[in-house]
Amino acid sequence: MTVKEVNPHFEDFLFDWNHKFYFLVGGYGSSKSYHVALKLIMKLLAEKRTALVVREVYDTHRDSIYSLLSEIIVDLGLEGKVKTGISPLQIRFPNGSKIIFKGMDKPAKLKSIHNVSIIWLEECSEVKYEGFKELIGRLRHPTLKLHMILSTNPVSTADWCYKYFFKDTKAKVHVLDDKELYQDRIKVVNDTYYHHSVADDNLFLPSSYIEQLEDLKQHDPDLYRVARKGRFGINGKLVLPQFEEWPHEAVMEAVQRIRNPIDRAGMDFGFEESYNALLRVTVDHTSKILYIHWEYYRNQMTDDRTAEDIAEFRGTGELIRADSAEPKTIQFFRQMGFNMRAAKKFAGSRLQYTKKVKRFKKIICSSNCPNTVDELKELTYAVDKAGEIIEDQFSIDPHIFSAIWYALDGYEVSDLNEVTP
Incomplete structure (x- = not known):
């Protein structure tokens, strides 16, 4: 049996399947994508399911999420049992589970997907809100519990994912104050599991990487907020700071x-x-x-x-x-x-x-x-x-x-x- 060491801040997330939505936001190098990929593999090994992994542009899958999943499969010693294919991109498990990959730049191909019980929306802030709603409609199965995992680096508070999962002033929606998440790191509100992470949560990162992120504080405050602190905010130069x-x-x-x-x-x-x-x-x-x-x-x-x-x-x-x-x-x-x-x-x-x-x-x-x-x-x-x-x-x-x-x-x-x- 393969023993896999993981970052402690992600242990609870890895084994929690009690909620419909999982929203992970964090800074650069926090290992959020790695642990989502590991969580997905473990679930599909344990249960026969079809999982859909989505990015805004389909062609970015091969060198990102597909590559990450493939590396973890090899690391776990599963390459003889779990089959990977590139035409089309697909990962198949011995129990009949499979992972399929789609892009929102080719929405017509989503219509042929059936019985998807897990969706991973990577870099969800790059996807339009209309695409997110379309994906919710594709998440259906007659018997299995449904889950959608959304992961992203933080962007502007004007982005749809902030307004949907946190606050939308115009629509008078207040689900969660993001400052509470930064403080508590993990929150559960209604049927959504929130997880916040930064580079310090990744014990496998070299200290030199964190030092590079710290250098941004003086040279690029906006990027420092995103990359180092993993926090939503205002991107760009304010017109009316007063x-x-x-x-x-x-x-x-x-x-x-x-x-x-x-x-x-x-x-x-x-x-x-x-x-x-x-x-x-x-x-x-x-x-x-x-x-x-x-x-x-x-x-x-x-x-x-x-x-x-x-x-x-x-x-x-x-x-x-x-x-x-x-x-x-x-x-x-x-x-x-x-x-x-x-x-x-x-x-x-x-x-x-x-x-x-x-x-x-x-x-x-x-x-x-x-x-x-x-x-x-x-x-x-x-x-x-x-x-x-x-x-x-x-x-x-x-x-x-x-x-x-x-x-x-x-x-x-x-x-x-x-x-x-």
């Missing part, structure tokens, strides 16, 4: 204390993938603070339905400064009794508006505006091929940020040194 979220009552109390408040409303238009975003903001010009305290944020809405949703603006005289790219929409709202006009746009206006917002010492947002928090708290710049930031382009299409631009049309944040990105 952004804060406050309880709604605290925001309104602060607004009421402003001696000469400047109240504004701004709106960006959208429909299918884009959003109608309407904000109410208040400027404290003396303190150079921007308060955001009311939001409307919906898509797939016709203009007449939107007019019903924001009827509190109709006939009040409250001015809405809106996206000048939609003159017909603005005219419609004016005919419906809204005081709406186009904000100025000109060559370079995106950059100028962005710099204007960045000049505020603080941008404080009400907790009653979850979509604003979701967009602005982690809004980062887009980068070019050389990795340099592009000052007027962003990681997402920022409808709320655009609404702020329009709301501040004609206002200048004076007497402040410009904050460079």
